[in-house]
Amino acid sequence: MRLRNITGSREVIADSQYVIHEENWNPGSWNEIFGNDNPIRIEIGMGKGKFIHTMAGLHPEINYVGIEKYSSVLLRAIQKMEEEELPNLRFIRMDAEDITKVFGQGEVDRIYLNFSDPWPKDRHAKRRLPSGEFLGRYDVILKKDGVLEFKTDNRPLFDFAVEELEPAGWKAEVITYDLHADEKLVEGNIMTEYEEKFSAMGNPICKYVIYR
Numbered sequence: 240m241r242l243r244n245i246t247g248s249r250e251v252i253a254d255s256q257y258v259i260h261e262e263n264w265n266p267g268s269w270n271e272i273f274g275n276d277n278p279i280r281i282e283i284g285m286g287k288g289k290f291i292h293t294m295a296g297l298h299p300e301i302n303y304v305g306i307e308k309y310s311s312v313l314l315r316a317i318q319k320m321e322e323e324e325l326p327n328l329r330f331i332r333m334d335a336e337d338i339t340k341v342f343g344q345g346e347v348d349r350i351y352l353n354f355s356d357p358w359p360k361d362r363h364a365k366r367r368l369p370s371g372e373f374l375g376r377y378d379v380i381l382k383k384d385g386v387l388e389f390k391t392d393n394r395p396l397f398d399f400a401v402e403e404l405e406p407a408g409w410k411a412e413v414i415t416y417d418l419h420a421d422e423k424l425v426e427g428n429i430m431t432e433y434e435e436k437f438s439a440m441g442n443p444i445c446k447y448v449i450y451r
């Protein structure tokens with residue numbers, strides 16, 4: 240998702256108390272930032288933040304960190320926080336390639352990837368957020384018994400993601416190719432912006448939950 244460059248978005252982000260800025264990145268310090276020992280769950284590529292904002296509202300006993308590459312998109316999530324402030328939600332503007340500079344070993348309890356960019360060209364496969372390269376980074380920051388959840392309507396991307404699991408040492412606890420048709424799995428499902436849009440078009444939503 241790339242919105243047109245919104246004038247002033249960088250300045251708003253630089254001044255925002257909801258954003259943890261690069262100078263304050265300190266792996267291992269998230270419980271200090273939130274001021275409690277609650278588990279930390281992150282969404283990588285959160286877009287405008289509907290999913291993570293809803294999750295944080297529903298689960299005040301869990302801390303959430305939303306990660307987004309583009310200022311113009313993150314701005315929307317900040318505006319949502321200004322309308323409904325949540326103490327257990329913070330944001331980072333970054334390319335997730337650097338995720339191990341932000342979270343320490345085993346610091347994260349759960350990772351969410353929702354409707355990640357497909358990067359359809361083979362030469363860009365390493366940029367896909369569920370690729371083996373990224374699974375290696377998640378392996379560092381995710382606690383031993385932590386899980387990663389991935390949803391997408393993009394079947395080629397999902398098939399690629401499933402193929403990446405075994406060589407990277409991950410296993411699937413759950414795999415579905417039609418989440419919304421599965422009564423049990425869809426229970427408590429929070430729709431993302433993209434999920435609303437693509438499921439309304441009739442696209443089935445794929446999801447896996449993985450562990451290692």
Ligand code: SAM
Nearest residue numbers: 240284285286307308334335353354431432433
């Ligand atoms: N998760 C949201 C949803 O489901 O509605 C947004 C999906 S959108 C297709 C993917 C988002 O991931 C975009 O906002 C994009 O900027 C962000 N993104 C892609 N690659 C990223 C990366 N390497 N690091 C951080 N964010 C990334």
